[in-house]
Amino acid sequence: xxxxxxxxxxxxxxxxxAVEDFNLNIERGEFVSFLGxxxxxxxxxxxxxxxxxxxxxxxxxxxxxDITFRPxxxxxxxxxxxxxxxxxxxxxxxxxxFGMKIKKQPADKIRKRVGELLDLIHLPDKxxxxxxxxxxxxQQRVALARALAIEPQVLLLDEPLSALDAKIRDELRxxxxxxxxxxxxxxxxxxxxxxxxxxxxxxxxxxxxxVMEQVGTPFEIYNYPRxxxxxxxxxxxxxxxxxxxxxxxxxxxxxxxxxxxxxAVAAPNGSQVTLMxxxxxxxLGPDGGENHxxxxxxxxxxxxxxxxVTVNVGTAPVTLDVFNERKLKxxxxxxxxxxxxxxxxxxVMPAVSS
Amino acid sequence: MSSSPLSVEGRDAPEARPVSxxxxxxxxxxxxxxxxxxxxxxxxxxxxxxxxxxxxxxxxVPTLANFAAMFNGLAITYVPxxxxxxxxxxxxxxxxNLALNTVLSAYWISIRISLATAIGGGLxxxxxxxxxxxxxxxxxxxxxxxxxxGVASNFAGxxxxxxxxxxxxxxxxxxxxxxxxxxxxxxxxxxxxxxxxLSFTYMxxxxxxxxxxxxxxxxxxKREWREAAENLGASSFQxxxxxxxxxxxxxxxxxxxxxxxxxxxxxxxxEALTGGQINLVTILIGAQIQGDALHNPGLGYALALGxxxxxxxxxxxxxxxxxxxxxxxx
Amino acid sequence: xxxxxxxxxxxxxxxxxxxxxxLYATIAFSLKAEKDxxxxxAYRQVLQDxxxxxxxxxSIEMAVxxxxxxxxxxxxxxxxxxxxxxQIRPLVELITLMPFVIPAIVLVFGLIRAYSxxxxxxxxxxxxxxxxxxxxxxxxxxxxxxRAVDTGLSAIDVRTLTEAAQSLGxxxxxxxxxxxxxxxxxxxxxxxxxxxxxxxxEFTLASFLVGLNAFGPYMSxxxxxxxxxxxxxxxxxxxxxxxxxxxxxxxxxxxxGQAVVGGPR
Numbered sequence: 001x002x003x004x005x006x007x008x009x010x011x012x013x014x015x016x017x018a019v020e021d022f023n024l025n026i027e028r029g030e031f032v033s034f035l036g037x038x039x040x041x042x043x044x045x046x047x048x049x050x051x052x053x054x055x056x057x058x059x060x061x062x063x064x065x066d067i068t069f070r071p072x073x074x075x076x077x078x079x080x081x082x083x084x085x086x087x088x089x090x091x092x093x094x095x096x097x098f099g100m101k102i103k104k105q106p107a108d109k110i111r112k113r114v115g116e117l118l119d120l121i122h123l124p125d126k127x128x129x130x131x132x133x134x135x136x137x138x139q140q141r142v143a144l145a146r147a148l149a150i151e152p153q154v155l156l157l158d159e160p161l162s163a164l165d166a167k168i169r170d171e172l173r174x175x176x177x178x179x180x181x182x183x184x185x186x187x188x189x190x191x192x193x194x195x196x197x198x199x200x201x202x203x204x205x206x207x208x209x210x211v212m213e214q215v216g217t218p219f220e221i222y223n224y225p226r227x228x229x230x231x232x233x234x235x236x237x238x239x240x241x242x243x244x245x246x247x248x249x250x251x252x253x254x255x256x257x258x259x260x261x262x263x264a265v266a267a268p269n270g271s272q273v274t275l276m277x278x279x280x281x282x283x284l285g286p287d288g289g290e291n292h293x294x295x296x297x298x299x300x301x302x303x304x305x306x307x308x309v310t311v312n313v314g315t316a317p318v319t320l321d322v323f324n325e326r327k328l329k330x331x332x333x334x335x336x337x338x339x340x341x342x343x344x345x346x347x348v349m350p351a352v353s354s
Numbered sequence: 355m356s357s358s359p360l361s362v363e364g365r366d367a368p369e370a371r372p373v374s375x376x377x378x379x380x381x382x383x384x385x386x387x388x389x390x391x392x393x394x395x396x397x398x399x400x401x402x403x404x405x406x407x408x409x410x411x412x413x414x415v416p417t418l419a420n421f422a423a424m425f426n427g428l429a430i431t432y433v434p435x436x437x438x439x440x441x442x443x444x445x446x447x448x449x450x451n452l453a454l455n456t457v458l459s460a461y462w463i464s465i466r467i468s469l470a471t472a473i474g475g476g477l478x479x480x481x482x483x484x485x486x487x488x489x490x491x492x493x494x495x496x497x498x499x500x501x502x503x504g505v506a507s508n509f510a511g512x513x514x515x516x517x518x519x520x521x522x523x524x525x526x527x528x529x530x531x532x533x534x535x536x537x538x539x540x541x542x543x544x545x546x547x548x549x550x551x552l553s554f555t556y557m558x559x560x561x562x563x564x565x566x567x568x569x570x571x572x573x574x575x576k577r578e579w580r581e582a583a584e585n586l587g588a589s590s591f592q593x594x595x596x597x598x599x600x601x602x603x604x605x606x607x608x609x610x611x612x613x614x615x616x617x618x619x620x621x622x623x624x625e626a627l628t629g630g631q632i633n634l635v636t637i638l639i640g641a642q643i644q645g646d647a648l649h650n651p652g653l654g655y656a657l658a659l660g661x662x663x664x665x666x667x668x669x670x671x672x673x674x675x676x677x678x679x680x681x682x683x684x
Numbered sequence: 685x686x687x688x689x690x691x692x693x694x695x696x697x698x699x700x701x702x703x704x705x706x707l708y709a710t711i712a713f714s715l716k717a718e719k720d721x722x723x724x725x726a727y728r729q730v731l732q733d734x735x736x737x738x739x740x741x742x743s744i745e746m747a748v749x750x751x752x753x754x755x756x757x758x759x760x761x762x763x764x765x766x767x768x769x770x771q772i773r774p775l776v777e778l779i780t781l782m783p784f785v786i787p788a789i790v791l792v793f794g795l796i797r798a799y800s801x802x803x804x805x806x807x808x809x810x811x812x813x814x815x816x817x818x819x820x821x822x823x824x825x826x827x828x829x830x831r832a833v834d835t836g837l838s839a840i841d842v843r844t845l846t847e848a849a850q851s852l853g854x855x856x857x858x859x860x861x862x863x864x865x866x867x868x869x870x871x872x873x874x875x876x877x878x879x880x881x882x883x884x885x886e887f888t889l890a891s892f893l894v895g896l897n898a899f900g901p902y903m904s905x906x907x908x909x910x911x912x913x914x915x916x917x918x919x920x921x922x923x924x925x926x927x928x929x930x931x932x933x934x935x936x937x938x939x940x941g942q943a944v945v946g947g948p949r
Contacts, residue, residue: 052581073584085578088682089600098596099586132681143582150586385764386772389757393779396819400794401786407797482699489692499696502703504929505922508878511887512903513918517706520713520915527709558706561699619787622887626904636789643793643892655797658790665785 003028003186004049004154009058011044018044020210022058026188031180033189033197036207036233042190043158045207049188050079050156062153078147082159084139086131092118092142093127099150117145120179137168144176148183155180155187161196173200194234198222206230222278228349231276238282238318240275241351244268252348255314259291262343272351279308281345282320284331289342293318297335311339401662408655420652424457424660456633457657461664464618464635467549471556472613478557479564480606487572500569503562510559515626518555522546547628555627556620560613567612571605574683601682608675615668619661635661707922714915726912730920733913735902743890743899746814747883750821751876754829757822759872762833763864766842780830783823788888791820796892813893820889825882829875836871837864873935881928885921 002025009022019041026032034042047053049060051072060068067075086095094101096117097110118124121141131139140160147155157176161169177200180187191197197204198218206213206221206229214226225231232239240259242252247265251258252275259275267273286292295313305324309331310317320339322328331337411417433451438444486496521528523546532539545551575598583593621636630637635657642654717725730736765773786794795816798804842864849859865872890898896905903921907914 050581050585052584071584072581073587073589075585077585079582079585081578081582083576083578085576085582087579087582087597087601089597098583098588101596102587102592146582146586382764382768386761386769386776389761389776389779392757392819392822393782396795396823397779397782397786400791400798403798404790404794478695478699481695485692485695489695490689491692491696495696499699501929501933504933505926506703508881508929509922509925511885512900512907513885513921514706516903516907516914516918517710517922520918521706521709527712528705558702562703615784619784619789621787621789622900626887626907636787639789639793640888640892643789643796654793658793661790662786665787669781669785 002026003030003063005059005061006045006049007059007061009045009048009055009060011041011048011053012056017210019048019055022212024205024212024215026186028186029184031177031187031189031200031202033191033201033204034207035191035194035197035204036213037192039209040207041210042205042207046156046158046188046190049154050077051075076150076152077154077156078150078152080140080143080147080155080157080160082162084131084136084143084163086139086143086146088131091128091130092123092134095131095142096146096149098146103150113149114145117149120148120182121145121175135168136164137172140164140172141175144179148179148185153186155185157187157189159190159192161191161193169196176200198234206233208233224347225276228274231349236279236319238277238279238320240277240313240316240318242273242275242348244271244273250343254293257293259293259346260343261346261348265348267348267350273348274351275346275348277341277346279319279321280306282318282339282341284309284320284322284337284339286338286340288340289345291341291343291346293339295337295339297331297333297337300331300333302330311337313339404655404658404662408652408659411652417652420650420656423650423653424455424656426455426457428455428458457638457653460633460635460638460657461660463549463633467553467556467634468614468617470553471560471617472610474553475557475560475613476564476606476610479561479609480568482561483565483568483572487569488575496569499565503565506562507559507566510620511622512626514555514558515623518546518551518558518627522551522554547631549632552624552627552632555623556617560617563613563616564609567609568602568605571602571679571683575601602679604675604679605683608672608679611668611672611675615665615672618664618668707919710915710918710922714912714919717912717916726916727920729910730906730913730916735896736917739897739899739902740884742894742897743884743886744880746817746821746898747880749818750825750883751879753818753822754825754875754879755872758826758829758833759864759868760860762830762837763842763860766834766837767846776830780827783826786823788820788824788886791823792889792892795820810894810897817889817893817898820893821879821883821886824886824889825875825879828878832871832875833868836868840867870935874932877928877932877935881925884924 004024004026006022006024009019010017011019022041022045024032034045036042044053048055051067051070055068058068059066062075062077086092087098090098093111093114096114100110100113114127115124118127121144123138123141123145126134126138126142131142134142140163143160144157160176161172164172173196176189189197189200198221201218203215203217204221205215208229214221214230216224221230221234225234231237240254242254242259244265244267245251245253245258247267247269250260250262250264252261252265252273253259254275261275265273282288293311293313295311295318297309298312298317299310301308302324307322307324307328307330308319309322310319312318318339322331408420409416409418411419431451432448435447435449436444437447482499485491486499518526520526523529524540526546529539546555579597579601580593583597588596619636621634621640624632624634624637625640630641639654639657639661642651642657646654714726715722715724717723717729761776765776783791799812799816800808845863845867846859849863854863885900885903886898887900887904891901891904894901896902903914903917906917
């Protein structure tokens with residue numbers, strides 16, 4: 001049994017299932033993200049762990065104790081809300097110390113811990129300020145400190161950065177991870193931003209419409225997606241509609257051009273499949289691998305460290321990324337190129353109607 | 355303050371947009387001239403007249419006599435009170451007794467009735483608002499309460515007085531109903547036409563006002579505050595004690611202050627109900643307008659000014675409390 | 685979280701009794717004009733009384749004038765303050781708070797003392813006292829008229845609308861008439877109906893300025909001698925208030941509600 005187990009957790013609202021058969025074992029100290037579009041059930045699942053929703057069926061176990069139906073004020077999990085939810089009538093220091101005050105801890109112990117936490121979040125002199133005097137980013141850090149003050153077994157964060165500006169979001173993102181690592185606290189992080197999920201997590205749970213699509217490390221999710229949804233939700237994806245030519249040998253064809261993912265294809269000859277690959281695996285020129293596609297450049301976007309090029313190879317454009325180099329000659333719109341990629345860089349999935 | 359330029363980030367500040375190109379034009383002022391002209395004619399000039407004449411005697415000579423007259427006839431008398439103890443012992447305690455004159459007792463009654471209906475109406479209104487917003491009642495109850503509160507809070511004055519006479523007057527519906535059940539309230543000392551009767555009538559427009567103003571405030575209690583408090587271990591009671599009630603307090607107090615002012619300035623209801631028998635400041639001023647009932651025109655002005663002062667003093671905590679509650683319950 | 689709702693129902697029931705009992709009692713009383721039968725005699729007497737119509741129409745007239753003057757004063761001012769003179773906003777808001785600090789009885793006292801006698805002698809003419817009455821009512825209506833309009837303006841982002849209209853070539857007269865007013869319809873209707881409800885039954889200003897010409901003092905005087913008719917009048921007045929506020933609700937569907945505060949006290 002792991003540190004935090006969710007077993008066959010299901011939640012039904014008014015006849016529709018918001019969460020379907022959720023199963024997850026989280027180890028102590030892990031940072032797990034729940035990733036998915038809005039309405040996928042990630043927040044509902046988080047709230048069930050926090051005790052603010054009761055599962056329709058299934059169990060939630062924390063350190064071998066069944067907490068499925070325990071009221072939220074007896075669970076010892078710390079929650080950070082999207083809208084900060086700092087108590088406006090209390091100072092920052094009082095907010096952070098609130099949980100300890102409820103537990104009737106001695107005043108000097110509270111003061112000491114509040115001080116430590118304010119240092120941890122880099123706001124040591126804001127103890128006497130009120131929430132309305134702080135910026136959004138500062139308020140969220142205080143909310144984090146408040147949740148950590150009670151030394152919870154699990155930290156739950158519900159899209160904590162969505163309400164903030166992009167720049168603050170970036171800074172705070174790494175702050176949260178740094179603090180989490182420093183304290184070694186098991187953390188669940190809900191977000192719809194896949195960059196956030198991937199850059200912070202030990203593992204990612206991708207969800208869609210209440211269903212867990214895949215659980216894995218960011219590398220696994222990105223490079224070995226198990227469903228078309230996961231493949232297209234995370235990162236940029238090239239999808240090339242092909243027909244199976246030889247399933248056993250793993251040969252498919254696009255516009256007559258043969259392509260191969262390097263292993264057998266699990267679909268009958270003649271059926272439609274989608275060949276998927278990431279932009280960074282393609283090369284301009286024929287030296288990038290066995291698979292070739294010919295096309296004409298449609299757009300060239302200089303993004304700084306990468307150059308994103310879209311090439312029209314027939315019915316749909318293909319995106320490829322080129323690393324920037326000072327000596328590079330930028331490809332021009334209208335140029336004709338052969339694109340190439342190795343077999344292991346791509347994979348095949350049943351055809352998706354996009 | 356934080357050194358970063360981010361100190362107001364996260365809050366939208368629509369006023370911080372680029373300055374309008376029309377600012378600073380002299381012609382801008384033309385657009386508001388009618389408004390200020392009106393204000394001068396109908397608000398400031400009459401007020402100044404009252405102010406000036408309050409400090410003048412009949413011949414126009416400046417004086418403080420009018421205000422001094424408010425304290426005429428004040429007397430402190432020493433009244434013996436006989437207190438009997440069990441066992442047959444008794445002793446006499448002589449206590450000072452302040453006998454108020456007409457004016458000061460009018461202020462005292464007005465203040466008392468305003469306090470009573472502000473606190474009573476405030477509490478009752480708060481409980482009702484709580485019941486419909488957070489008390490688990492079906493939605494339609496809330497709509498009905500809001501509608502009726504809107505009507506009731508505007509149904510003051512002459513018709514309200516008539517309605518209460520028909521209800522709780524000597525031959526009122528409820529009076530007769532209670533009599534048939536064996537309870538003669540007028541014999542027991544109740545009267546619609548005294549202080550408590552008037553307070554009871556005032557409540558009709560006081561507590562609905564509280565309901566109307568407190569309902570949005572109660573709605574403004576974010577669900578996340580409750581969840582955060584529970585998450586940190588607080589019981590329901592602790593949540594109310596440390597979070598919800600403190601957050602609501604400025605609204606509640608501010609609205610009670612508003613209710614106080616509302617009752618203090620009321621005239622029509624009292625006049626229609628008691629015919630001027632109860633000596634309120636407003637009634638006194640009314641009597642003074644009609645025919646110098648105080649036999650001292652200057653005193654009338656002083657009264658009116660005193661009323662403005664009281665209301666002004668009431669506004670100060672109200673504004674402060676309103677600003678705090680808006681900030682917290684945004 | 686479904687909790688015990690007994691407590692809530694208890695208070696609501698108490699509130700309901702308090703709100704409805706006077707209404708019921710008054711209706712019952714008003715129907716007792718003829719001994720032992722339910723009769724609409726009181727209502728018929730009232731509606732046949734020429735004084736009723738005279739004073740009622742007079743008060744309606746005053747109400748309409750008040751509404752017009754209020755709108756003409758408040759809308760341009762609120763607009764200007766928002767767009768061009770934000771620095772005087774505190775002063776304008778202070779002015780709209782004045783009617784709270786200066787209750788009706790003090791206001792009428794001041795108006796009479798200021799304008800009767802030398803050098804104005806306004807109260808010698810009925811046109812003069814009527815003007816004072818309308819002015820007084822506009823003052824009383826100011827807080828909620830201004831707040832309604834101001835809220836309405838902020839809801840429609842008046843600055844952007846104005847800039848859009850200007851970029852299409854509109855002058856300020858056109859802007860106010862064709863862009864601002866139409867979008868403020870709901871706020872103005874709210875304010876108008878509230879003013880109507882307030883002015884019709886108003887007693888304080890009316891009794892000292894125009895005496896028995898207005899509806900409020902008429903009601904009061906009738907109540908001295910005709911108990912049943914006064915009850916009927918109270919019900920008519922209540923129905924009017926209800927009707928006006930109901931119409932406000934009807935027109936302001938979807939607009940965030942504001943506490944409607946006003947009226948005779």
